[in-house]
Structure formats: C-alpha cells, structure tokens
Amino acid sequence: MSCSQCRPSSSFSNEGNFHIRTDHPVLLQSLEQYFVTNRIEVTFRQEVLTISFTSLSLLQSICEDMSEKFNSSAKGSFYCAISEDSVENKPYLSWISFPHFLKRIQHEDLLEVIQHQLFTTYSQPIMNLRTNEIYGYEFLLRPIKNGPSFNPFELFQMAQRSGLQALLDGKARIASIKSSALAVPKGMKRFINFLPSSIYDPKHCLATTFKAAAEAGVDPEDLVFEVVETEEIADIDHLKSILTAYQEQGMKVALDDLGAGHSTLSVLRELRPDYVKIDRKIISFCDENTAQQEMILQIVQTAKEIGSIVLAEGIERKEEAEFVFRCGVQLAQGYYFGKPVPTENVILTAK
Structure with missing residues (x-):
C-alpha cells in the first residue's frame, strides 16, 4: 500500500x-x-x-x-x-x-460517494448497564439526506476491490470525529470504526486522524477506535502497532466481535484492548442458550483478567440485557436501547 x-x-x-x-x-x-x-x-x-x-x-x-x-x-x-x-x-x-x-468504472455511483464524501454519520447509544445512563455513542456511516442511496457494507466492499479502502476509511474516521464534536458532550465516549488493512504505517497514516481530533477540540480520552466486524486479523503484530499508536495519543481501542470468527480469547489476551465487544450472534437469545452463556462468561472473565471493559452488542430484548448484566457485562448497545439516528439529532438528547 x-x-x-x-x-x-x-x-x-x-x-x-x-x-x-x-x-x-x-x-x-x-x-x-x-x-x-x-x-x-x-x-x-x-x-x-x-x-x-x-x-x-x-x-x-x-x-x-x-x-x-x-x-x-x-x-x-x-x-x-x-x-x-x-x-x-x-x-x-x-x-x-x-x-x-x-471496479471503479463498474460502480461509478459508489465512486462518486467516496470521492465527494456523499455520506454522513448516524449514532447509536451505548448504555451503562449499572446506571442505565448513556455512556457514549457508536458512529456509523450512512447516506446523506437526498443523496445517492447505498448499503454501507457494499460501499466498503467496493472500496476494497477498487483500491479506495484507505481513502474511504480515513474520510469516515474524520467525519465521525467532526460530527461527534458538535453533538456529543465532553466525557461521553465516541466509538469509531477503522480497518487495520487501510493503515500501513500507523504514525504516518493516522496523523490526519489525530489532527482532526485536535482541531475539533475532542478530548483524546473520549475517543475509542474499534476494529470493524468485517476485518480479519491477518497480522496481529501490525494490529498491535496500530492500537499502540492510538493509545500513545491518549485514545482508547476496542476489539469487536468477540466470540465470532477471528476474534478469540487468545487474541484478546494478546492485544489487551481497552474495550471488548461481544458479537451480537452470541448475545441474541443468550438467556435461553447455555453454550452462548458459557462463551459470555469466558469473555467476561478474560476481560477482567486483562482490565478490559466488556460491551454487549445487538441487545434487542430485556431478557438479554438483564442476563449479560448478571454475567458482569458493563456496557450494552442495541435496538432495545436505541436505533442509530442522524448524529445531529443526538445533541437534542445528549445535552
């Protein structure tokens, strides 16, 4: 790259x-x-x-x-x-x-979205299960109002296949930082996705991200950068160097999709992220499935050993929220607590 x-x-x-x-x-x-x-x-x-x-x-x-x-x-x-x-x-x-x-000429509509940044951010609340208060928001890329429609997964897939992944990933990170500065009060965490494969030299490639945070006046402590669910961990040493680069700037890092696919407990122990996000497939109807319950307990125990905070994704039922809380999960996210909304709407409820 x-x-x-x-x-x-x-x-x-x-x-x-x-x-x-x-x-x-x-x-x-x-x-x-x-x-x-x-x-x-x-x-x-x-x-x-x-x-x-x-x-x-x-x-x-x-x-x-x-x-x-x-x-x-x-x-x-x-x-x-x-x-x-x-x-x-x-x-x-x-x-x-x-x-x-x-790929670019076959998907000229998506190319225009990337080139001209025809996307915005939506935000989904992350809840503190103990206090039942908003702990922070995850920022998600979505089409702009009255702009071209697209599926975010397909947009990133096209970007990867056309050599534009680094460009799109960087623009999305900066857009999330800027929009969060206007909508989310200081002290609330802002969870922002990133693709490790788009960052070949952490200190060089992330310089614009760090600059955007400084210019927007966002406290580095409030930023949490997480490995997105579509990204396989092919080079764990490279990923370590990226997470370290974020942490050296005072920012936090999260490992997504624990319990599914590439994200295993051994990876968790080696990377030692600040936050651990349990995959929604493990959370869905976890109150009724003993195998899922065992996995959740293992993740919580491992996170406790390394000092990570655990977040359960995809909570859609009261029973799921209550069960993960009993297991020791501190944070939760999902439709049960709130769907993603345009980030500019967050300011109405967050302040």
Missing part, C-alpha cells in the same frame, strides 16, 4: 483517452492485437496504448471485454489512466491497476 491510496481519485470524463501500459512487451503486443481484432482504433506511443472513447458506457464495455479476454496474471500487469490529452501532452498521468480501474 502506498500513500497514493489515501489521495482523492480522479473522476471519469464522458469522453477522452484511455491509456494502458504494462512492463511485459508480449502482453502489450497481445493487447494491441486484441484492439485491432475488435476494430478499436488504437495508437501506440512511449510504450503506452491509447484508445479514444466517446461515452462511459463504451469505456466500461471495452474494459469488461478485456477482463474476459485476459487472465488474472495479465490483467494484474495492466495499468490504466484517463486523460483529455495525449500521453505527450500529459506525461504525468495517475496510473491505477486495471482490476481497480474496472
């Missing part, structure tokens, strides 16, 4: 020049022959193939045909760029891999 992946990407023009290059001369010849065979006019200058397009639908069709024609190895070697001018007139093009380019 490079710093370029955190920079805004270029928009697609309705017409222009589509440039392709590769470090493999044989593949370049094969690509040129492919265009000639399909009666697509092509120019070849400075080891770059260029074709003109007069509509985005035409460009998408060409790219999808290329994707079917060439194997994964070949497609992985192709790099693409768009310009209104020739290569000679614009020598410093912004090149991206063909697989990333294809």
Whole structure:
C-alpha cells in the first residue's frame, strides 16, 4: 500500500483517452492485437496504448471485454489512466491497476460517494448497564439526506476491490470525529470504526486522524477506535502497532466481535484492548442458550483478567440485557436501547 491510496481519485470524463501500459512487451503486443481484432482504433506511443472513447458506457464495455479476454496474471500487469490529452501532452498521468480501474468504472455511483464524501454519520447509544445512563455513542456511516442511496457494507466492499479502502476509511474516521464534536458532550465516549488493512504505517497514516481530533477540540480520552466486524486479523503484530499508536495519543481501542470468527480469547489476551465487544450472534437469545452463556462468561472473565471493559452488542430484548448484566457485562448497545439516528439529532438528547 502506498500513500497514493489515501489521495482523492480522479473522476471519469464522458469522453477522452484511455491509456494502458504494462512492463511485459508480449502482453502489450497481445493487447494491441486484441484492439485491432475488435476494430478499436488504437495508437501506440512511449510504450503506452491509447484508445479514444466517446461515452462511459463504451469505456466500461471495452474494459469488461478485456477482463474476459485476459487472465488474472495479465490483467494484474495492466495499468490504466484517463486523460483529455495525449500521453505527450500529459506525461504525468495517475496510473491505477486495471482490476481497480474496472471496479471503479463498474460502480461509478459508489465512486462518486467516496470521492465527494456523499455520506454522513448516524449514532447509536451505548448504555451503562449499572446506571442505565448513556455512556457514549457508536458512529456509523450512512447516506446523506437526498443523496445517492447505498448499503454501507457494499460501499466498503467496493472500496476494497477498487483500491479506495484507505481513502474511504480515513474520510469516515474524520467525519465521525467532526460530527461527534458538535453533538456529543465532553466525557461521553465516541466509538469509531477503522480497518487495520487501510493503515500501513500507523504514525504516518493516522496523523490526519489525530489532527482532526485536535482541531475539533475532542478530548483524546473520549475517543475509542474499534476494529470493524468485517476485518480479519491477518497480522496481529501490525494490529498491535496500530492500537499502540492510538493509545500513545491518549485514545482508547476496542476489539469487536468477540466470540465470532477471528476474534478469540487468545487474541484478546494478546492485544489487551481497552474495550471488548461481544458479537451480537452470541448475545441474541443468550438467556435461553447455555453454550452462548458459557462463551459470555469466558469473555467476561478474560476481560477482567486483562482490565478490559466488556460491551454487549445487538441487545434487542430485556431478557438479554438483564442476563449479560448478571454475567458482569458493563456496557450494552442495541435496538432495545436505541436505533442509530442522524448524529445531529443526538445533541437534542445528549445535552
């Protein structure tokens, strides 16, 4: 991953020049022959193939045909760029891999959402089970009012497949920090998701996050950054370095989805997060399932040993809330306590 992946990407023009290059001369010849065979006019200058397009639908069709024609190895070697001018007139093009380019043009609507930050934050309350008071809020990415509709999971999935994951993840973190500064009073925690794979160098990649918190006047102690549920822990040492970078700034960290998939008790002991979030699948009807009850008790005991605070996700019934409280769970979140609402509405109830 490079710093370029955190920079805004270029928009697609309705017409222009589509440039392709590769470090493999044989593949370049094969690509040129492919265009000639399909009666697509092509120019070849400075080891770059260029074709003109007069509509985005035409460009998408060409790219999808290329994707079917060439194997994964070949497609992985192709790099693409768009310009209104020739290569000679614009020598410093912004090149991206063909697989990333294809995903961007296939999902131009989601690309616009990421590029122009056409999203907002919703907030869901997190309750202190002992006092029955709001402890903090989790901030969630949602479409803006009267803007393009999208599914947040699909947006992040597209971002990952198109090389825009770091850009989207960073924008989402900063948006959550800024909106929380306006809506949530000091002393309340703000739980903000992040993708470890979008952060290749913690101190460098998180600099904008730390700067945003300082400029918004948010107390670092009030920020809790959590590993999102879609992220697999492939490199635990790398994740440790990210959590440490947050903690060195006075911020807190949370490990999500304990009891499901990749998040195990051994991972919990090794990472020693400030907060532990029990997966909703373990919480759902836990008052009726002995296996789930045993898992909850194990997580609570392990968290107690390492000094972590436990939060139960997905509480939808009174019985679930009462059971986890009896088990020693301190915090809870779910529709039983409140659904996510636009963050600007939080100020009406939080202050």
